[in-house]
Structures are given as structure tokens and as C-alpha cells.
Amino acid sequence: MKLNNIWLLAILLIGFTACESDDDSLSDPLIPETQTAPSPVYTSGTADFTTFVAVGNSLTAGFSDGTLFMRGQEASFPNILAQQFALAGGGNFTQPLINDNVGGLLLAGTQIAGPRLIFNPASQTPGPVSGTPTTDITNVISGPFNNMGVPGAKSSDLLETGYGNIANLVSETANPYFIRMASTPNASVLQDALAQNPTFFSLWIGNNDVLGYAASGGESNIDSPDYDPITDQATFDGAMNAIVASLATNTPNGIIANIPNVTDAPYFTTVPFAPLSPADPDFGPQIPTLNGIFGQLNQVFAFLESQGIPNATDRQIVFSQTAASAVVIKDESLMDLSAQIEAVLNASPTFPAFVQSFGLPAAAAPIVANLFGAVYGQARQANANDLLVLPSSSIIGTVNEAQADFLQASGLPEALANQFAVEGVSLPLADKWVVIPTELTEIQNATAAFNQTINNLATQYDLAFFDVNTFFGGVASNGFQAGSAFLTADYVTGGTFSLDGVHPSPRGYAVIANQMIGLINTKYGSNLPTVNPIDYTGLYIN
Structure with missing residues (x-):
């Protein structure tokens, strides 16, 4: 999945022109025509501008x-x-x-x-x-x-x-x-x-x-x-x-x-923290699938909070079908829940069926659980307190080839690997793209x-x-x-x-x-x- 035009700026090209005054073509009635106005005398005061x-x-x-x-x-x-x-x-x-x-x-x-x-x-x-x-x-x-x-x-x-x-x-x-x-x-x-x-x-x-x-x-x-x-x-x-x-x-x-x-x-x-528009033809149609995927992860966060991990539900990821959505980022200040995510998914009786819905065998469930933990252990959606650096505009919505190759090497088909490697959508933006x-x-x-x-x-x-x-x-x-x-x-x-x-x-x-x-x-x-x-x-x- 490749997203185009997610960073839309209302840019107006303004032409700036300098107007030259023609006042110097007019004679000053207070100064005889044979005289010119004295040039200003500029001084350095106590400074010395020689060098x-x-x-x-x-x-x-x-x-x-x-x-x-x-x-x-x-x-x-x-x-x-x-x-x-x-x-x-x-x-x-x-x-x-x-x-x-x-x-x-x-x-x-x-x-x-x-x-x-x-x-x-x-x-x-x-x-x-x-x-x-x-x-x-x-x-x-x-x-x-x-x-x-x-x-x-x-x-x-x-x-x-x-x-x-x-x-x-x-x-x-x-x-x-x-x-x-x-x-x-x-x-x-x-x-x-x-x-x-x-x-x-x-x-x-x-x-x-x-x-x-x-x-x-x-x-x-x-x-x-x-x-x-x-x-x-x-x-x-x-x-x-x-x-x-x-x-x-x-x-x-x-x-x-x-x-x-x-x-x-x-x-x-x-770069806005919420640039993902449901009107984007490359993103909008994917929202139901993405919300289904993150729905599994959101249940894990809810369970972990019920088990005493504070604010785990603040990490839930939901994309809106009616308004622009925030990108997904990695927040290194968060407690790393990689191991907990993997453990909860492996213990879930419904997770193998979820894995099968992507055309993978049920036996791949432990691999997918491990990948979910590794990728989303410190993930959350961005908010107004996060600053996305200017170069991030060119990578949001693109496929991270290195991540896609890694996922393929882990056993995912190419199309699925690409789907789970979209920057800021299915793959959290790395630390270098966001000032948290x-x-x-x-x-x-x-x-x-x-x-x-x-x-x-x-x-x-x-x-x-x-x-x-x-x-x-x-x-x-x-x-x-x-x-x-x-x-x-x-x-x-x-x-x-x-x-x-x-x-x-x-x-x-x-x-x-x-x-x-x-x-x-x-x-x-x-x-x-x-x-x-x-x-x-x-x-x-x-």
C-alpha cells in the first residue's frame, strides 16, 4: 500500500515585487534647482567598523x-x-x-x-x-x-x-x-x-x-x-x-x-500529526482492514491495563472513516510491552483464526504474535504534542523496504509483508521522524x-x-x-x-x-x- 498526497499544503505562490519610488524626479520647492539635498552623514559612534x-x-x-x-x-x-x-x-x-x-x-x-x-x-x-x-x-x-x-x-x-x-x-x-x-x-x-x-x-x-x-x-x-x-x-x-x-x-x-x-x-x-485522510484513495479503502487488525492489538492493551499496566489503553490505534487520522509512531518514553503483547496473543484462543484470515496457517500464530510485540511494543498514535520533522512528509505512507524484506524472511507473503510495512500506518514511524x-x-x-x-x-x-x-x-x-x-x-x-x-x-x-x-x-x-x-x-x- 502506497499513500500519495497525504501531506497537502495550501500553498499559494506569492510574487513579491519591489516598487521603486520616483520621488527623486521631483524638485523640492524649498531647495533651489541648482542645489542638491545633502547626503546623509553616517557615523559609527563608539564602534569601529574598519575590519x-x-x-x-x-x-x-x-x-x-x-x-x-x-x-x-x-x-x-x-x-x-x-x-x-x-x-x-x-x-x-x-x-x-x-x-x-x-x-x-x-x-x-x-x-x-x-x-x-x-x-x-x-x-x-x-x-x-x-x-x-x-x-x-x-x-x-x-x-x-x-x-x-x-x-x-x-x-x-x-x-x-x-x-x-x-x-x-x-x-x-x-x-x-x-x-x-x-x-x-x-x-x-x-x-x-x-x-x-x-x-x-x-x-x-x-x-x-x-x-x-x-x-x-x-x-x-x-x-x-x-x-x-x-x-x-x-x-x-x-x-x-x-x-x-x-x-x-x-x-x-x-x-x-x-x-x-x-x-x-x-x-x-x-507536517501535521494527523495527515491520513479517508478521502485518499490509497488509504481510505484500507481503513476497515486496518481497524480490524488493530482491533486485535487494542484488545490486548485493554487487557493489559486491567492487569495493572497504567495507561495501556492510551496506545490503542483507530483510524477514522470521517476525519483525518494521526500517524502511528514509536514512543521510546513508553514502557516496552513487546513481551506482554506476544504473551497475551499466544494465550488467546481466537488469535490463530485471526492469523488464518490473512491466508497464513494457524501454526504461524506464534510468529505473528512475536512480530506484533516487536513492532507495537512502544507504539501509539501521534497527538498535537508531537512534532513531525519536515522530511517525514516524504516517507509517510510509503513501504519501508527493509521492514518488508524482514517480514518476508519471517514467513509472510510479499503482499502481506508490504501491507504491514507502511510508514506511519502499519509500521510506527521511527524515532528520527518525530520529536516526542x-x-x-x-x-x-x-x-x-x-x-x-x-x-x-x-x-x-x-x-x-x-x-x-x-x-x-x-x-x-x-x-x-x-x-x-x-x-x-x-x-x-x-x-x-x-x-x-x-x-x-x-x-x-x-x-x-x-x-x-x-x-x-x-x-x-x-x-x-x-x-x-x-x-x-x-x-x-x-
């Missing part, structure tokens, strides 16, 4: 739509800031530009990072841009670079020597983006930043110390390739103290930003603690401080008026976030730059102008 260096991760680098690409980097918030700084004494600002607007990376000719995403108005879906990456990380480019944003970097990574050494790539102690921009293979990001003797800096780091865990659905299996735990508090505090102390001691003027909550990004809020409440609590607690550290350091070193957490929370809750554009945190149509659901769009980065400019002006007495967000796209369609 601006931006330190951070993908958010500093200008990462958007799933990768780095030239146009995206040109719209990075540090590059926008540098253009405004130039009006008040700021110097040149260099970035380690990708070779093209396709994005992605190669390693000795082999692709290791894919191209950027674009939105297809015809299909109303995002997908990769046409083209092949041309940026090979073995081709090291010459710096120094004022934009020291390294995608994927955690706080402690900025201090690591050898983070740009290609020999360390296999052991995952090097970063492919830093490999191509490091001054030497054994330099650290912070060393390369300080070597430029910056007179002003920005620091936005720490997101990946939480985001990796959140984006993987809180994956807790250390053997999983998706395993990316939250950084422990001591490591984070030690790294942040060392980074800020080094930057602020050498450069007393700068701005530091904190970490936004994951619940404000469309990566975690777009206990995992979300871990993420939120860590974010709050890390942000307290950042706030304390901003106060200690008397730096401008951008509370991104509160700002993005406001965008998610109420939207944000950016010139003539109204921005929200909605996927595709909101204008704030790019198609990867985590990183801002160019328009989002412009708004971030404007917020920073306001804070810098207030802190250091400068009078820098902001930019017009309408001049930056909210969505790429080519």
Missing part, C-alpha cells in the same frame, strides 16, 4: 534552501551588515564563495552535498535545482575571509585545530566547508578569525548544539547515523567562554546572538540554559545582544511587518524561512540584519540605515 569579522555556523555563512550557494551567500546577514558598515568607515568584506548558484560540494569529484532547493509553481512542491555542484573541497581557496561562518559547526568546533584538515574528514573531526577556507589544515576557526585583528565582530553560534538532536527527531541510538546528542552544559559553557573572551578581549565592540526555539521553525511545525514531548522538553531546557550563558557573556563583556529567540517567537506567533511585506514562519509562503525549513530566506536574513543594525545603533551610538527587505527574495523559483 568586521563574523563568526558562527550556517546561519552566519548565509546557508539557505539546504546548502550554500553564491546568491545565498551574498544575502548573508554579515554581508548585508558589512554593506551598511561601509557607509561609516567599514572596509572590504570577503566571503568564501561557492563556485556557482547550484550549491552543494564535491570531494575529489564525488558529490558529498546536494544542490539547493527551489519551489516548483507547477507541482506546488520543493525540489532540487537543475545542475551539478562544481565546488570541490580539495580546491582550497585563499583568504583571509571576513565571514567565518562554517555550516555544521557547534560551539566547541570553533576551537578545534585540524577542523579544516581533509585528513580528518573520515573520522568526522573535520568540516568540509572549513577545509576549503582554512588558512592551514591545522588552524581553528577562531584562530583564523582573530588573525585578521577585527575591530568589530558578530558571533552567532550554539544552534547546532541543540539543532542536530532536534532535527534527527531526538534520535537516541548511539549506533544510528542520525545520532547527534545535545551538547552537555559544561562543554558549551567552556567553549562559549573561551570564544567570547578571545573575541572581546581583542575586539571590545561586537554583537552576539542567542539560539531560537526549534518550535518556531517550519521544519518542526509544517520528552525529547522536546530536553531541547527546550538545553536551549534555555545555553541562552542564559550567552546572555551572561553579552552582559559580562558589554556587547550588543540580539535575542533571536524572542524575535523568532514573535514572527511565529504574530508575524512581522518588513517594509511592505508581512512575514510569518509558515513554510513556503511565510517569506522568513527558506525551503529547508530551518535557515532564513534572503529576506529573512535581511530582517535579521536590520534587527542587528538597530541594536548596534543603540549600543554604540551609530546611525546606520537599515535595508529594504523587499529587495531580497523570500522564495527562489529558479
Whole structure:
């Protein structure tokens, strides 16, 4: 069974156009025609913008739509800031530009990072841009670079020597983006930043110390390739103290930003917990059969609760024939009832007949009971407190081939094996696709603690401080008026976030730059102008 179109978004492609004013073609009656209005005089106040260096991760680098690409980097918030700084004494600002607007990376000719995403108005879906990456990380480019944003970097990574050494790539102690921009293979990001003797800096780091865990659905299996735990508090505090102390001691003027909550990004809020529509021709006709199957399991849950297992009936699975139903997920916080499910089914006098109804011999009942226990021991239907990550939209309703092969090897016919291997329907979604409440609590607690550290350091070193957490929370809750554009945190149509659901769009980065400019002006007495967000796209369609 394959379900199509279970993730339906009411997506309207909105064309954003910037209107140019023709006011400059009109003469001002108060100014003689032979004179021109004086140009504004911009000053840096007590700050010094001569050498601006931006330190951070993908958010500093200008990462958007799933990768780095030239146009995206040109719209990075540090590059926008540098253009405004130039009006008040700021110097040149260099970035380690990708070779093209396709994005992605190669390693000795082999692709290791894919191209950027674009939105297809015809299909109303995002997908990769046409083209092949041309940026090979073995081709090291010459710096120094004022934009020291390294995608994927955690706080402690900025201090690591050898983070740009290609020999360390296999052991995952090097970063492919830093490999191509490091001054030497054994330099650290912070060393390369300080070597430029910056007179002003920005620091936005720490997101990946939480985001990796959140984006993987809180994956807790250390053997999983998706395993990316939250950084422990001591490591984070030690790294942040060392980074800020080094930057602020050498450069007393700068701005530091904190970490936004994951619940404000469309990566975690777009896919509904109940996307299974009875109107879907691939799902609706299957509902009676599915409810018959889960009816057996639901009786087991009811019996187990009667025997003293608390809240066992909360795990009952029922699909509605009149409304959208929630997907089935694995909840690792639940008591594992695999053995109990198997035992109850094996003790049931009616279970062999149930097994026979699927064309299996009655003798297969113990095998099926074992499979039911293994698959549904920690299963339940999702609810509004669960966050399905954006990539889950592409796998819900599809057949998990590995599970289907396993079931066939266990003795089930191919058609039956496929029927019991449908992601989110007959097969619970794995941990990596869902952030459950206990995992979300871990993420939120860590974010709050890390942000307290950042706030304390901003106060200690008397730096401008951008509370991104509160700002993005406001965008998610109420939207944000950016010139003539109204921005929200909605996927595709909101204008704030790019198609990867985590990183801002160019328009989002412009708004971030404007917020920073306001804070810098207030802190250091400068009078820098902001930019017009309408001049930056909210969505790429080519």
C-alpha cells in the first residue's frame, strides 16, 4: 500500500515585487534647482567598523534552501551588515564563495552535498535545482575571509585545530566547508578569525548544539547515523567562554546572538500529526482492514491495563472513516510491552483464526504474535504534542523496504509483508521522524540554559545582544511587518524561512540584519540605515 498526497499544503505562490519610488524626479520647492539635498552623514559612534569579522555556523555563512550557494551567500546577514558598515568607515568584506548558484560540494569529484532547493509553481512542491555542484573541497581557496561562518559547526568546533584538515574528514573531526577556507589544515576557526585583528565582530553560534538532536527527531541510538546528542552544559559553557573572551578581549565592540526555539521553525511545525485522510484513495479503502487488525492489538492493551499496566489503553490505534487520522509512531518514553503483547496473543484462543484470515496457517500464530510485540511494543498514535520533522512528509505512507524484506524472511507473503510495512500506518514511524514531548522538553531546557550563558557573556563583556529567540517567537506567533511585506514562519509562503525549513530566506536574513543594525545603533551610538527587505527574495523559483 502506497499513500500519495497525504501531506497537502495550501500553498499559494506569492510574487513579491519591489516598487521603486520616483520621488527623486521631483524638485523640492524649498531647495533651489541648482542645489542638491545633502547626503546623509553616517557615523559609527563608539564602534569601529574598519575590519568586521563574523563568526558562527550556517546561519552566519548565509546557508539557505539546504546548502550554500553564491546568491545565498551574498544575502548573508554579515554581508548585508558589512554593506551598511561601509557607509561609516567599514572596509572590504570577503566571503568564501561557492563556485556557482547550484550549491552543494564535491570531494575529489564525488558529490558529498546536494544542490539547493527551489519551489516548483507547477507541482506546488520543493525540489532540487537543475545542475551539478562544481565546488570541490580539495580546491582550497585563499583568504583571509571576513565571514567565518562554517555550516555544521557547534560551539566547541570553533576551537578545534585540524577542523579544516581533509585528513580528518573520515573520522568526522573535520568540516568540509572549513577545509576549503582554512588558512592551514591545522588552524581553528577562531584562530583564523582573530588573525585578521577585527575591530568589530558578530558571533552567532550554539544552534547546532541543540539543532542536530532536534532535527534527527531526538534520535537516541548511539549506533544510528542520525545520532547527534545535545551538547552537555559544561562543554558549551567552556567553549562559549573561551570564544567570547578571545573575541572581546581583542575586539571590545561586537554583537552576539542567542539560539531560537526549534518550535518556531517550519521544519518542526509544517507536517501535521494527523495527515491520513479517508478521502485518499490509497488509504481510505484500507481503513476497515486496518481497524480490524488493530482491533486485535487494542484488545490486548485493554487487557493489559486491567492487569495493572497504567495507561495501556492510551496506545490503542483507530483510524477514522470521517476525519483525518494521526500517524502511528514509536514512543521510546513508553514502557516496552513487546513481551506482554506476544504473551497475551499466544494465550488467546481466537488469535490463530485471526492469523488464518490473512491466508497464513494457524501454526504461524506464534510468529505473528512475536512480530506484533516487536513492532507495537512502544507504539501509539501521534497527538498535537508531537512534532513531525519536515522530511517525514516524504516517507509517510510509503513501504519501508527493509521492514518488508524482514517480514518476508519471517514467513509472510510479499503482499502481506508490504501491507504491514507502511510508514506511519502499519509500521510506527521511527524515532528520527518525530520529536516526542520528552525529547522536546530536553531541547527546550538545553536551549534555555545555553541562552542564559550567552546572555551572561553579552552582559559580562558589554556587547550588543540580539535575542533571536524572542524575535523568532514573535514572527511565529504574530508575524512581522518588513517594509511592505508581512512575514510569518509558515513554510513556503511565510517569506522568513527558506525551503529547508530551518535557515532564513534572503529576506529573512535581511530582517535579521536590520534587527542587528538597530541594536548596534543603540549600543554604540551609530546611525546606520537599515535595508529594504523587499529587495531580497523570500522564495527562489529558479
